[in-house]
Amino acid sequence: MGGDDPIVLEGAAKHFGAQTALHPTDLVITRGQAALLAGANGAGKSTLLRLVAGLCRPSQGGVRIGGRDLQRTPEARAAIGLLSHQTLLYDELTARENLHFFARLYGLDNILERIDAALVEVGLSQRQDHRVGVFSRGMKQRLALARATLHRPSVLLLDEPFTGLDTGASTALHRLLREFRTTGGTYLLVTHRLDEAEGLVDRLLVLERGRLQLDESLQDDLDADALRARCAPYLDVAP
Amino acid sequence: MSFLGRALAILRKDLQAEWRTKERLSPMVFFVLLVLLVFNFSFELGGAALREIGPGVLWSAYVFASLLGLGRSFADERENDALDALLLAPGDRGAVYLGKMLGNLIFLLAIELLSLPFFILFFNLSPGFFLVPLLGIFLLGSACLASVGTLFAAMSNNMRLRELLLPLLLLPMILPALISCIEATALILANGRFEKLLPHLQMLGVYAVVFTVLSLMLFEYAIEE
DSSP: OOTTOSEEEEEEEEEETTEEEEEEEEEEEOTTOEEEEEEOTTSSHHHHHHHHHTSSOOSEEEEEETTEETTTOGGGGGGEEEEESSOOOOTTSBHHHHHHHHHHHTTOSSHHHHHHHHHHHTTOGGGTTSBGGGSOHHHHHHHHHHHHHTTOOSEEEEESTTTTOOHHHHHHHHHHHHHHHHTTOEEEEEOSOGGGGTTTOSEEEEEETTEEEEEEEOOTTOOHHHHHHHHHHHHTOOO | OOHHHHHHHHHHHHHHHHHHHOTTHHHHHHHHHHHHHHHHHHSOOSTHHHHHHHHHHHHHHHHHHHHHHHHHHTHHHHGGGHHHHHHHSSSOTHHHHHHHHHHHHHHHHHHHHHHHHHHHHHTTOOOSTTHHHHHHHHHHHHHHHHHHHHHHHHHHTTSTTHHHHHHHHHHHHHHHHHHHHHHHHHHHHTTOOHHHHHHHHHHHHHHHHHHHHHHHHHHHHHHOO
16 A cells, blocks of 8 residues: 555545444555446445545544545645536636635635636636626536646546536546546546446446445446446446 | 635635625615614613613624524535535635634624614714724624634534524523623613723623634534534
8 A cells, every 4th residue: 555645545434323324445546546436326425535535524544645644634635626516616706706716725826827727728718707607507517627626636536527517518527537647647436427437437446335345447448338237236227 | 825814715705705695794784774673663762761772682683683694604605515615625624714704703793883873873872982982892792793603603504404503502602792792882872981891891802712712623523514
């Protein structure tokens, strides 16, 4: 187990009262890996993702990001970008104001240049001074992508990121994730739509009732049918 | 970025959003004005009655108006799960508390300043020097309300019955500060001596500092699921 692997879970578990959302789990995701986290509803995917993001505290065990304990070193969160089906944006602010706020929150330098580049990257330069509340779902998700990557994280956590995206936005997200990997980035993708994960992942993790039941390396070019076949025993879906 | 810098970034964002929507300030101001108006018509509040119930009416209006504002202080964060983005940012999460607390303090001071002329008008007061110490009581009383109220607003944010829970948590806890605010305001309206006012100022100052420090320490645990 490398000391500075991007994502390390050491016996991490999460209980909500008497309910166990995630049983003690050991997991190492190495630099440049792209893992798909699959599982039926209530399997513990979101809990695991929130533990890795530092959004909830493990009931036992620990989580390390880039070798740093997430609970003891709050600065470790700077390495994480989160793109969820929710945009994590403020509807009352404009696209530029949203990005400016997050840039200040992360203490970034060259804020204006970064924001300009991010807006160009997601194709929202023309709408930068419009309030996010009037954006379409696809535009909001593109801006959310800019927000999640503005601080150039080394780890991307993706929770159903394709929800509500039109074809153009979905293609742009695919392209960005491929580019992210080529630059050494690591990501953990949670999605129900296995067809969207096609060609994007090289590792498959399957959770069932809070336990990691399957952990295997994949060929990059594995298609959706092959993914479904591997997940089927745990997802109650036809292979 | 520094702790204070992040807190100020959150404060600026909240003020910017409020400037656009007026979702928090407008209901708070109208609520206070309505309470003052209702009491003005319900009782004849000139003279002796003013000293008896005027300060209580004023501070009760502020406390209940603060519940409206505090309840909304995390509403923007609930929408689109934006709170997750705040909690994901590196550094001490106490900065989120401080930014929100300062925002609540500013909104409370704003409604107090906006409603003060109406209080003077409805309650037949003559504007004068008494306003200066009253502004000090407004500042300290609002700091007490904002310090403990922001923590409870964060705690109740993820709960289904948050509208009910917030007053249930806040009202008993704010009672000592509320009593001091009412008594200090009564003293000021009666042109009381500064020596009598001092213990109330000290009590409010200590309350605000203690609960701000405690809340900064507890916020991370209060805001997590």
